[in-house]
Amino acid sequence: MRSQRMASGRFRNAAPLLIAPAGALLVALGSATGLWYAPFAAGVLTGAATGLRRMRLPGTLGSAVLIGAAGWAIPLAWRALAGQPVGATAETIAALAGLPSSAALAVAATLLVAVLQTLAGCAVGRAFLPRPRPTATEPALVPPVSVTSV
Amino acid sequence: MGCTVSAKIRRIAGRLGALVLAGLLMFVLGVGTGPIPALGRALDPARGAWASADGGRLPAGGRLHVPGLTQQAQVSFDNEGLASITAASDDDLFRAQGYVTARFRLTQMDLLRRLGSGRLAELSGPAAVESDTFELQLGLRRTAEAAWTQTPADSPAGKALSAYTAGVNARIAELEDGHDWPALYGLTGVHPGRWTPVDSLVVQEVLTQQLDFSTVPLGYALLDRSLGPELTKAWFPVLPATPQQPYDPGPYQDLGTAPIPERNANAADPAALRPGPGPAPTAQPLDTAHAAAAATAVLARADHLPAGALHLHPDSNAWAANGPAVAGGRAMLAGDPHLQLSLPSDWFEIALRSPGLDVTGASLPGMPAVLIGHNEHISWSLTDVQNQSTLFYSETTSPEHPGAYYWNGAWRPLEHVEYTIPVRGGDPVPLTVDLTVHGPVITRDGQTTSVDWMGNIPSPDLAALLSISTAGDYGGFREALRGWKAPTQNFVYADDQGNIGIVAPGYYPLVKSGEPWLPLSGEGAADVAGTIPFDAVPQVYNPPSHAVVTANQRPVGADYPYYIGTTQDFDPGYRATQINTGLRAGPALGPDDFGALQSDVTDRLAAQLVPELLKALDGAPLDERQRTARDLLTGWNAAMDEKSPQASIWWRFLIAYLGEVFQPWWTDRKVPVDLARRHLALERTPPALVQDLEQWTLHDQGNPAFTPPGGPARDARAAMRDAFAKATAGLAADLGPDPASWNWGRLHRRVIPSITQVPALGHGPLPAGGDPWTANNADGGMDSDFGPSWRMVVRWTGPATADARAVYPGGQSENPASPWYRNLIDLWWRGEYLPLRTAAEHGSDDLKWTLTSEG
Known part of the structure; x- marks a missing residue:
């Protein structure tokens, strides 16, 4: 029992490290294929997966933020590595959007849009997850009142 | 039990809440709301606005696929992005030109097309509805459609337009496939539609409007009403009291009035009008109060047009000299059209070569061929004549005859054209345009007023340009210009045989009666009777002074037998005087002297x-x-030095x-x-x-x-x-x-605004010299945004041999992230030039593309 709990705890600790890169890659691939809503889809999956594994909220949110931000940062980095003037383009985008012509602002706005999507997806994923039935050996993530009422 | 229900309700509420919030967010990100674009799509790093980063790189050499080419076309770019195209036929040449221009200037082309077609609001939102309304009323697109209908498909112009269109569409297809749209489209999600030959003619119409559509008579209407007719005539006279230096000093011939063979594309067809019943209105003099109210309404609306859309400032210098005035004794030409400055520039520098054509100079993005430049034997540049090409008519209407106006002794029904203006982030706006025999009704405030604008008569400008491009002497050049109708331009000429001249073709409307600088009676007596015959328009050839100069001054003397405009239409002549003075400053001038004169800031x-x-x-x-x-x-x-x-x-x-x-x-x-x-x-x-x-x-x-x-x-x-x-x-x-x-x-500063009107994408404002009357013109206020949009000097050194140089304030690319966005500005600012190379002169070190239909 103790080892099970330890394993579960290790998953909860390690989950973001596993989920986030996979999710980010998924989002980046989605973007490359024209799926601008890939961060949302990745967020739903993240919410479901972390919920199923009963990952704590901070870890879940952290994963979602990482997935969204990194998922859209990867294509930008790819562009920069390919020699495209990403900084100057960012300034252009910011200026056209009516913001101060700052590359950082455009990048931040872009990553924010991705993060908002993953967070929204995550909320949906978690909200539609079936409530887990707590076992006697594991502390419930939900208040005990739901246990007694079952 | 109660707890269970409550938990279920909470869970359902939580799910609903999450769904609703997520749905709202995704809707906003995917569709946008109001003026907010679909940010999810817009900022998608692969396909949104970020995709424009690809166009910010300098192009790499290689083979590019352009469908429809019969043979390969070679394109080269020098270090500054100046382009040349060599093709095996004219058709391939213009197809390649369309592709290359769209590759670097698609946003600009689309914005010009939208401006002229009344479709700006579809991209820019509600703020552009006024502009769209004005342009739809004025009818640039209707004129362009009529011009295309009149262009035989197998004529050189028809073929050039079709080939150019195909080239532009090859680029648009590329963008559709690759999703790497210019940033403006990536952000808004409104993508440009396929190009058509009519679109090119709309671009021509936009330039015509910029140079030729004037609201001067409306200003006179207000003066007439407030200052009074006597002082208005005394202080705003037709002929200037100050000494002028017309390039065509006479003697003049009165050759009568030539008919205008083409019909105004935005006027009701007089032949199709059936008189309506009803008595004639009581004859009344024109009501100055109502005319002033109408003028006020139109001027207020015109203020909503994008900068530079109307003719506000004198445009351009161009001169030529020959014989003893030029070092080497042949001919030399200088040209610097003054326009609303912008990034990207109005011009795209290009050299075009095919077996039938070898021309180099400034092209207008959206139009095939070269507008200003030189071929193997002749060179030319333009200035605006600034004659009065816009006439306003106060139409007689009556509540007893709704939907009708009184003309030529009877009540005539207005013709109607219906539009719906699409608006990004807003509801579509319906618009009905009423047409009279004079032209479109542009206001009903105060007085129903229509406008008869020469730019609304289809003008085969491209046919004329293509003929100029292949002309080998003054006779061919002048003959080619016979077909040029609008905008009226002073075409300055110099050739490799040492000849120089100026011809100013176009429509110079002559009315049957009335004072054309004021709104005229619409009842028929003051209609346009015709135009000045081509042989009587201002022109000069090889004058004894060995110099011809046009700087928008009145081109003819006081004894010219035709009315062409008032002192409010023409430049006062200070630039022309200074240029004439400069041309007489030395025994024989060279290209550097001409260049110095273009940068002269003497007032x-x-x-x-x-x-x-x-x-x-x-x-x-x-x-x-x-x-x-x-x-x-x-x-x-x-000297108006900084x-x-x-x-x-x-x-x-x-x-x-x-x-x-x-x-x-x-x-x-x-x-x-x-x-x-x-x-x-x-x-x-x-x-x-x-x-x-x-x-x-x-x-x-x-x-x-x-x-x-x-x-x-x-x-x-x-x-x-x-x-x-x-x-x-x-x-x-x-x-x-x-x-x-x-x-x-x-x-006093200069600023070069971005065509997107976003200040950060423009250049300046920076301290600068010059003023509205210096050869190095700086008009438009203390932050001047109007001036030399292109500077060119061509010195003919022998038969088919020229030393040509040019520069413009901008760069070849419209992408602000590109090194070719503003790389020419510093040269222009310092009054320096780059060689204006023909296709044959483009270097072997240039970056090269091979365009091919294979692949």
Whole structure:
């Protein structure tokens, strides 16, 4: 029992490290294929997966933020590595959007849009997850009142 | 049990809440709301606005696929992005030109097309609805459609337009496949549709409007109403009192009136009109109050047009010299069209070569061929004639005859054209355009007013340009221009045989009766009777002076037998005078001298009036600051240099002088300056009033105009002294007490705005020299955004041999992230040039593309 709990705890600790890169890659691939809503889809999956594994909220949110931000940062980095003037383009985008012509602002706005999507997806994923039935050996993530009422 | 239900409710509520919030967010990100674009799509790093980063790189060499080419076409770019295309046929050449231009200027082309087609709001949102309404009423697209209908598909122009269109669409197809749209489209999600030949003709129409559509008669209507007919005629006369330097000094021939063979594409067809029943209206003189109200309404709406859409400032210098005036004895030409400056520029520099064509110069993005440049034997440049090409008609209407107007003795039904203006982030706007025999109705405020604009008559400009491009001598050049109708342009010419000349083809409308500088009666008696015959339009060939100069001055003398416009239409002539002076400065001038003249900032009006000001200040009580300012002006060379404090003193003095003399009259007569600032505001230096001041100051210092209405008698000297005191006080308040520090660049700057109107994507404002009357023109206010949009000097050194150079303020790419976005500005600013290479002269080190239909 103790080892099970330890394993579960290790998953909860390690989950973001596993989920986030996979999710980010998924989002980046989605973007490359024209799926601008890939961060949302990745967020739903993240919410479901972390919920199923009963990952704590901070870890879940952290994963979602990482997935969204990194998922859209990867294509930008790819562009920069390919020699495209990403900084100057960012300034252009910011200026056209009516913001101060700052590359950082455009990048931040872009990553924010991705993060908002993953967070929204995550909320949906978690909200539609079936409530887990707590076992006697594991502390419930939900208040005990739901246990007694079952 | 209660807890369970409550938990279920909470869970359902939680799920619903999450769904609703997520749905809302995704809707906003995926569809957008109001003015907010679909940010999810817009900022998607692979396909949104970020995809434009790819176009910000310098292009790499290689093979590119352009469907429809019959053979490979070679494209090369030098280090600065200046392009050349060599193709095996004209069709391939123009197809490649369309592709290459769209590759670098698609946004600009689309914005021009949208402007002229009344589709800006679809991209820009509700703020552009006024502009779209105006353009749909004026009818640029209807004219373009008519022009295309009249262009035989197998004619050189028809084939060029079709090939160019195919090239543009090859690029659009590429973007559709690759999703790497220019940033504006990536952000808004509104993508440009396929190009058509009509779109190219719309672009031609937009340029025609910029050069040719004038609201001067509306300004006259307001003056007529407020200042009164007598003073209006005296102070805003048809013929200037000041000496002019027309390039065509005569003798002139009155060849009568030539008919205008083509029908106005935006007018009701007189032949199709069936008279309606009803008595004739009571004959009445034109109601000046209603005409003024109509003028006010139209001018207010015109203020919503994008910068540069209407003709506001004098445009351009061009001159040529030959024989002893030129080092080497052949001919040399200089041209610098002055336009609203923009990034990207109006121009795309290109060399085009096929077995039938070898031409190099400035092309207009959206149009095939080259508008200004040279071929193997001849060179040419343009300035705007600025004759009156726009006539306004006050239509007679009656509540008893709704939907009709009275013309040629009967009530005629208005024709209608229906539009729906799509608006990004807003509801579509329905629009009905009414057409009379004169043209579209542009307002019903005050007086139903229609406009008869020569630009609304289809003009086969491309056919003329293609003929010019292959002309080998003046005869061919002049003959090619016979077909050019609008906008009226001074075509300046120089060739490799040492000949020079100017021809000013186009429509010069002549009315049957009435004063065409005012709104005319729409009942028929004042209709356009025709135009000046081609053989009688202003022109000159190999004059004994060995120089021809046009700088928008009145091109003909006072005894020219035709009406072509008033002092409010033409430039006062200071640039022309300075250029003529410069051309006589040395025994034989070279390209560097012509270049220096293009950058000259001598203000000829200052050169004439400052000595009079100094005389007026003689013996006048001056404080120390005024004495210092006066001493600075003594011996000043009238150069409006950026570092010149004298330039600041002069300019502020001139504005104050105009105000001293005319503002009391404006106040007394309630001239509605705020309703028509472009025509009536004194700080905008109306050309007629500037010439009045020049004339009176030099020759009539006791003119009654110097005495304010109801005020004590005053002469020019007293007015100048008062103006000088005001100018120096104002400068001290603005720039500090030391006159030596009042550098012109502290007041006067240049700015090159982005076509997107986003300041950060423009250039400047930066301190700059020049003013509206210097050859290096700087118009549009203290932050000048109007001036030389292209500078070119072509020196013919032998048969089919030219030394050509050019520069423009911008770069070949419209992508702000590209190194070719603004790389030419510094050269232009310093008055330097780059070689204007023909396709054969493009270097072997250039970056090269091979365009092919294979692949």
